[in-house]
Every structure is written in C-alpha cells, then in structure tokens.
Amino acid sequence: MSDSDPSGPTSSPASRASGSARPWWRQWFIRAPLILAGLxxxxxxxxxxxxxxxxxxxxxxxxxxxxxxxxxxxxxMRVYSADQVLIGEFGEEKRNFLPIKDIPPVMRNAVLAIEDARFYRHGGVDFLGVIRAGLANFGEAGSQGASTITMQV
Incomplete structure (x- = not known):
C-alpha cells in the first residue's frame, strides 16, 4: 500500500479525522438502499x-x-313432417336456444350463485378468487378454479 492511500493502515490521523474515510457501517447504510432499488x-x-x-x-x-x-x-338438425310435427332430431348436442330475457330471474340468480357469487362486485376478473385458488393449489386443499363467468366467456 502506498502512503497516499487514506484507507490503508499507514494513513495519518489527520486524514481520518477530516472524513475522507467512512466507517464500514456508513458505507452499507448508503449502499443497501441502492442495491435493493437495483434488485x-x-x-x-x-x-x-x-x-x-x-x-x-x-x-x-x-x-x-x-x-x-x-x-x-x-x-x-330437426326433421318435421308436412304438417309441422317433429319427426326426429339429429346431432351431438340437443338444445333449444333461449334468449336471456326469456330465462326466469330465479334461474339466472341460481347460476350466478353457484358459478360466480361475486359477479356484481368485480369488473370481469375476480382477483380475490384467483389469489384464493392460487393459494389453495399450493396448499393441501387440492386444485380449485378461479375463473368467473366473464373470464370463461
């Protein structure tokens, strides 16, 4: 080490008293927030x-x-006779299309209650449900879904 190095053991008491060499705790007090911010x-x-x-x-x-x-x-596919009597239906899915306005309110509320209880309290994505399902999937509770009706659509 040279005599001009203030941090060396040969530095003079005058240079240490002037504040040119900082104590180790003071350096880390300044560096730690910078390191954390960088991370x-x-x-x-x-x-x-x-x-x-x-x-x-x-x-x-x-x-x-x-x-x-x-x-x-x-x-x-529905096959009708000449006098409009249904003869048969063919296809994988047998359904009747029903507009939403024709579904009784009690049925709509029942579907919402079982599928998405917080339907009217979130904007389409239920963040609480996603967090709950994520924590349950990491825990012993097994797999849970977090999708809402709007997320499924």
Whole structure:
C-alpha cells in the first residue's frame, strides 16, 4: 500500500479525522438502499419481459374476436313432417336456444350463485378468487378454479 492511500493502515490521523474515510457501517447504510432499488428494478424488468414473451407466444394461438360477437351454438338438425310435427332430431348436442330475457330471474340468480357469487362486485376478473385458488393449489386443499363467468366467456 502506498502512503497516499487514506484507507490503508499507514494513513495519518489527520486524514481520518477530516472524513475522507467512512466507517464500514456508513458505507452499507448508503449502499443497501441502492442495491435493493437495483434488485427491484431488475425484478420489475424481468417480470415485464416474462409477460411480453408469454404474450408473444400466446398471441398467435388466440381465437378471433369475431367468434365472441357472432356466437352460433351447435343446434340439432330437426326433421318435421308436412304438417309441422317433429319427426326426429339429429346431432351431438340437443338444445333449444333461449334468449336471456326469456330465462326466469330465479334461474339466472341460481347460476350466478353457484358459478360466480361475486359477479356484481368485480369488473370481469375476480382477483380475490384467483389469489384464493392460487393459494389453495399450493396448499393441501387440492386444485380449485378461479375463473368467473366473464373470464370463461
């Protein structure tokens, strides 16, 4: 070590008294918040990068939005006689289309109660349900779903 190095053992008491050499705890008191801030920024940037890569991978496989606006459920083929009597139905799914206004309110409320109890209290994504299901999936409770009716649609 040279004589000009103030942190060395040969530094003069005058240079230590003038404040040119800081104690080790004071250096860490300044460096620790800077290190934590740097780690936070690095974590944030890696999270943004991860979301960006996830979207880039998933985007080509997403369905077209027109499928949501032009919904046509599978209806069975119905064969009628000349006097309009139903002879038979053919198809995988046998359903009757019923507009939402024709479904009784008690049935709508029953579906909401069993599928999405907080339907009127969230904006489409139930963050509490997602957190609850995530914690349950890591715990011993087994797998749980967190999707709401709006998330399913």
């Amino acid at each position: 936070g920024v690095a974590g944030l940037l890696s999270g943004v990068l991860l979301v960006g890569v996830g979207l880039a991978v998933a985007y080509p496989n997403l369905p077209d939005v027109k499928g949501l606006t032009d919904y046509r459920p599978k209806m069975p």
